[in-house]
Amino acid sequence: MKILLKIKSNQEVECYEAMALAMTLATFDNEVQIWLDSACFGILLNPNSRLAGMIKSLDLYDLPKAWLNDDVFSGWLTGMLDMTIAKQLTSVPETINLKNFDEVLTF
Incomplete structure (x- = not known):
């Protein structure tokens, strides 16, 4: 399945639980795309947060780069x-095109 997982x-x-689900789904050969809303950015600023640690390990689960909303994805913020x-x-x-995804999950 191809799954879009939006974390708002x-x-x-809640972010940790959503990421844990994404990684579990990826383990079972699902294609998972993670979409982080601007609300998550404050958590990402703490490099010791669970969300930050899980984002660092996307490669281990063969997950693509997570999408970050444009309002925070700029040079100075990243x-x-x-x-x-x-x-x-x-x-x-x-x-x-959301039709390209079999499921869209929002947290």
Whole structure:
């Protein structure tokens, strides 16, 4: 299955649970794309947060770079992040066809 997992929460526990689900789904050969809303950015600023640690390990699960909303994905804001986290993020594509995903999950 191809799954889009949107994380809109500013609560670390909710972000952690969503990321844990994404990684579990990826383990079972699902294609998972993570989309982080601007509400998550404050959590990402703490390099010791669980969300930041999980973003750092996307490669281990063969997950693509996480999308980060354009309102926070700019040079100076991503420059505030730890480089290992910033390297795992990319801007949300200009056009997204949700029909390309079998499921869209929002947290």
